[in-house]
Amino acid sequence: SQQGEEDPQALSIQEGENATMNCSYKTSINNLQWYRQNSGRGLVHLILIRSNEREKHSGRLRVTLDTSKKSSSLLITASRAADTASYFCATDAGTNAGKSTFGDGTTLTVKP
């Protein structure tokens, strides 16, 4: 069963525009992570936000967390063609240390 659900399922934008992806989850969490996956490859960790944090930045990435709404968003600013990938949120509910449950992802296409 998937804990996180990403929205939208697919997103297509022009290079230079911002991309926003959302993740909703069902149970309380210890932390939430975002990963990127290029086609046919493994996942790459982008950023982790803990349950007591509301916002984190890393380069062109900005992640927010609203525990009252059980949701998170990932913003990629000034997108590039190289940002084309699938993006997954993963939640750690704390019931099993180290276990993360992944959503089905948002597929982002950035057109040059």
Place this chain on the structure above:
Amino acid sequence: EAEVAQSPRYKITEKSQAVAFWCDPISGHATLYWYRQILGQGPELLVQFQDESVVDDSQLPKDRFSAERLKGVDSTLKIQPAELGDSAMYLCASSLDLPHSNEQFFGPGTRLTVL
């Protein structure tokens, strides 16, 4: 930079045959994960090891799947017999045991096609 190694990268087999995948985690990472990812979906945890011990295998189809990590380092995932529905990407990941942080490092995956 240290990476998680997996082999083979691609495997084509016929149903009812046995297949095995190998994973070598990043040195020093005590936790190792095997995931199955069906096209268009997110990774689903099959089994999680802490050193050589299984921590979670609740989603592992134990009638046909087995996993081992005998010396707490590299790991093998086996399917016997393979079924058509097993066609998927099999991902291995590893992580350090840090409090409040379970960042996982993924290998490139093994793409399995069952004919």
